[in-house]
Amino acid sequence: xxxxxxFLLFCGSILIGSVFAVAIIWLFGIEISAFERFSxxxxxxxxxxxxxxxxxxxxxxxxxxxxxxxxxxxxxxxxSDEPPNPGxxxxx
Numbered sequence: 001x002x003x004x005x006x007f008l009l010f011c012g013s014i015l016i017g018s019v020f021a022v023a024i025i026w027l028f029g030i031e032i033s034a035f036e037r038f039s040x041x042x043x044x045x046x047x048x049x050x051x052x053x054x055x056x057x058x059x060x061x062x063x064x065x066x067x068x069x070x071x072x073x074x075x076x077x078x079x080s081d082e083p084p085n086p087g088x089x090x091x092x
Contacts, residue, residue, distance in 0.1 A: 003075045017064030032056050
């Protein structure tokens with residue numbers, strides 16, 4: 001089986017995770033500040049504006065990481081997926 005490289009998985013997870021994050025941010029109506037507002041951080045930001053932007057950032061990073069972990073587990077598996085004693089159980 002020819003598995004994709006971890007770099008390719010990471011690039012794919014950025015793309016897919018970003019789409020998931022944008023969908024979640026849009027669905028819940030999280031307001032992200034315009035780029036001009038980021039140059040005024042933190043002096044002219046309100047607490048609510050900081051909370052919205054921090055929430056959007058956490059959702060974005062969490063979505064990318066979740067997709068990467070899922071893709072990596074799908075293609076490469078995990079050593080802990082094996083049963084502790086493969087000969088034990090039914091039919092042995």
